[in-house]
Each structure stands twice: as C-alpha cells, then as structure tokens.
Amino acid sequence: MKVINITRFIVPFLLVTLLSTTFFLVKAQDVAEPVLDVSGNAVRRGVNYYILPAGRGNGGGLQVASIRNRTNPLVVSQNADESVIGVNVQFSPVDPKENTVRLSIDMNVKFTSMVISDSSTVWRINTELIPERYLVTIGGVEGNPGRETLGNWFNIDKYEDAYKLVYCPVVCEICRPFCGEIGILEENGKRVLFVGRDPPLKVTFHKV
Structure with missing residues (x-):
C-alpha cells in the first residue's frame, strides 16, 4: 500500500495562506486615513462642501x-468677511x-455652484x-492624470487640529513638481491662494 506524504501538500498550502494574509494586511495598512468633515463624517467624491478657515476671526470661505x-x-481667493461662506466645491x-x-x-x-462661460x-x-x-x-482639467495635467492635482493633510491644502502631485512618476502648502498671498487687498506660504491656511470642510 502506497503511503501519501501529506506534508508535501499541507506545507505549501499553509505558506500560500500565510503570504496571502500578510499581503492583505499590508494593503489594509497602506490605505490612507479618510479626511473628515466638521461632523466627523468622511469627505466623499461628488458631494458639495464649503472650505472654511478653522477658528474665528480668520476670514470667510473661498x-x-x-x-x-x-x-x-x-x-x-478667500473672502475677508468670516460671515461669507463662499462657493462650494467637490473633490475627485x-x-x-x-x-x-x-x-x-x-x-x-x-467649484460647483458657479458657471463661467x-x-x-x-x-x-x-x-x-x-x-x-x-x-x-481656475481653468484646470478634471481627470486624465499625467504630465499634461500636473498642475491640476491637490491633496489634503492634517494640520494641528484641522487640515491644510497641499500641492505636491505624484500623478507623474518622472516629474519633479514644485511642492508646498497652500496659504494666503495679499494682492491689492485680495486674499489669494498660492503655494508656499508658511503657515498654511488651516481649513475645515462643511457639507452643504
């Protein structure tokens, strides 16, 4: 009677299972933390939000x-009047x-609540x-990530007890874009968003 060595089958199976489990655990750890609105809910694609400065006395919306x-x-730009909530946006x-x-x-x-011809x-x-x-x-292109659209991509990072907007796209692996946090530049009495101001504009997200 021929004896089958089941170790030949069990060991490879266990090894594959272990590697698969490790892969999925690593992938789960790699998933970035969601951005939260002021209600504690995850900010979602295609939903309208107001971007407002954190704290009082820091101006109004965008x-x-x-x-x-x-x-x-x-x-x-940012409205200097904190009672103005500005124009709502969507993120993609x-x-x-x-x-x-x-x-x-x-x-x-x-911006989603305005149309410019x-x-x-x-x-x-x-x-x-x-x-x-x-x-x-404004005037950018939505989607189509790559060298030609490098200037159209932004991201959000934590900043103290709120968030900041950042420009440092990675949609083009061979490109080396200028990177920086987005703050406010005073231009003839107008508060213009630009890359490079320290400290950055500290913001929160309010669902419309």
Whole structure:
C-alpha cells in the first residue's frame, strides 16, 4: 500500500495562506486615513462642501476674484468677511473607483455652484499672473492624470487640529513638481491662494 506524504501538500498550502494574509494586511495598512468633515463624517467624491478657515476671526470661505486687471484666469481667493461662506466645491480622487477623499492622495478640486462661460472651475496652479508665484486659479482639467495635467492635482493633510491644502502631485512618476502648502498671498487687498506660504491656511470642510 502506497503511503501519501501529506506534508508535501499541507506545507505549501499553509505558506500560500500565510503570504496571502500578510499581503492583505499590508494593503489594509497602506490605505490612507479618510479626511473628515466638521461632523466627523468622511469627505466623499461628488458631494458639495464649503472650505472654511478653522477658528474665528480668520476670514470667510473661498471664491474667485480677478487680479492685476486680468479676468482670465480668475484666481481662487478667500473672502475677508468670516460671515461669507463662499462657493462650494467637490473633490475627485485620482482613482476613479475611490469615493472617499483620503489624506495625501491626489485629487481634483472644482467649484460647483458657479458657471463661467469661458473657463472650467477646476483648480490649477498658474504662474502666468505673477511669474514668481504659484497661484491657485481656475481653468484646470478634471481627470486624465499625467504630465499634461500636473498642475491640476491637490491633496489634503492634517494640520494641528484641522487640515491644510497641499500641492505636491505624484500623478507623474518622472516629474519633479514644485511642492508646498497652500496659504494666503495679499494682492491689492485680495486674499489669494498660492503655494508656499508658511503657515498654511488651516481649513475645515462643511457639507452643504
């Protein structure tokens, strides 16, 4: 009678099971933490939010404005009046299957309660208005990650007891973009969002 050595079958099975379990545990740990709104709920793709400064006396919500007698492109600015909640936005994570906005993950940001005839309302980085500054303007392209759309991708990180907006896209592996936190630049009495201000604008997210 032939004796079958079951060890030959059990050991490889256990090894495959162990490796598979380890892989899924690592993948689970790699999932970034969700960004939360002021109600403690995860910020979601396709849902309208107001971006407002954290704390009182720090100004109002975000909107668009013109600077230096230019109406194209319009810049993303902050209203100085804290009673103004601004224009609501939506976030679109780079992974089209991801519906939760997560920390440090590239995403598009766009104003959704306004229509501008000659421009999209997707945020992008622009150096044309003030060559030495990386301003945040509208007129970007949604989706299509890569070298051609490098200026259209932003992310959110924790900052003290709230969050900050950051420009440091990784949608192009061979590109080396200028990176920095987004703060406020005073331009002829207007509070313009741009990359590089320290400290950054500390923000919270309010579902509409």
